[in-house]
Amino acid sequence: MIELREATIKDRKKTYKWLYYSDFSDYLNELGGITKETIPSYEYYKKDEYMDFYFDGSQPEKGRAYIIVCRTNGKIEDIGIISYTSFHLLDKITEFDIWLKGLNYTGHGYGTEALLRLAGIVRDSGYDKVIIRPSKHNKRAINAYQKAGFVEENFEPENYIKTEYIPKFSDGDYGPDGDVFLVLTL
Numbered sequence: 001m002i003e004l005r006e007a008t009i010k011d012r013k014k015t016y017k018w019l020y021y022s023d024f025s026d027y028l029n030e031l032g033g034i035t036k037e038t039i040p041s042y043e044y045y046k047k048d049e050y051m052d053f054y055f056d057g058s059q060p061e062k063g064r065a066y067i068i069v070c071r072t073n074g075k076i077e078d079i080g081i082i083s084y085t086s087f088h089l090l091d092k093i094t095e096f097d098i099w100l101k102g103l104n105y106t107g108h109g110y111g112t113e114a115l116l117r118l119a120g121i122v123r124d125s126g127y128d129k130v131i132i133r134p135s136k137h138n139k140r141a142i143n144a145y146q147k148a149g150f151v152e153e154n155f156e157p158e159n160y161i162k163t164e165y166i167p168k169f170s171d172g173d174y175g176p177d178g179d180v181f182l183v184l185t186l
């Protein structure tokens, strides 16, 4: 039903809108402590969150983004984004991030299928483990990740994150104890 295609620079703006201005954004922003006033600008998104390499494939060792494409009844539609990020993690470990373009698209199994597809891609590139850190309140996301084979584990930053990045990344997007740490062993 879905497939992944490598995202391009032209895709970046819509992925920003899906994340911060779709009908699930208020919920997701609130979980991340983001208010209407503090929604990151598109300039910030390009410079500090989803840099060029995600969209131009120039540094696959750091990360890459893919567009989730849905084909139903001859109709082809871009319905979300999924990415892996590795620059901050120890060897053979990568981290996934995923969001669809709106609430209508959730709950149909698309997210789980996209996770399985990307897991296959990173496994073929030599990775051993994938981590993901949803908010502990985001039950839909946690369900999807568990369906894809992710298992909850205790988070020991030094087992996953490069020493120099521990101060910046050990808390995750939802603050201390705000997330669930899930691991997929490939």
Ligand SMILES: CC(C)(COP(=O)(O)OP(=O)(O)OC[C@H]1O[C@@H](n2cnc3c(N)ncnc32)[C@H](O)[C@@H]1OP(=O)(O)O)[C@@H](O)C(=O)NCCC(=O)NCCS
Pocket: 024, 028, 098, 099, 100, 101, 105, 106, 107, 108, 109, 110, 111, 112, 113, 133, 134, 135, 138, 139, 140, 141, 143, 144, 147
């Ligand atoms: C997280 C996300 C990518 C998952 O993709 P998805 O296509 O919705 O996931 P699936 O349909 O494969 O699985 C979702 C599961 O949660 C269940 N679910 C749906 N709504 C739910 C809710 N409000 N509470 C709990 N479970 C819920 C679904 O029934 C399904 O489980 P089931 O197949 O056993 O019934 C997608 O929901 C999304 O984009 N959400 C908004 C953005 C987001 O939260 N991103 C993750 C940030 S970490």
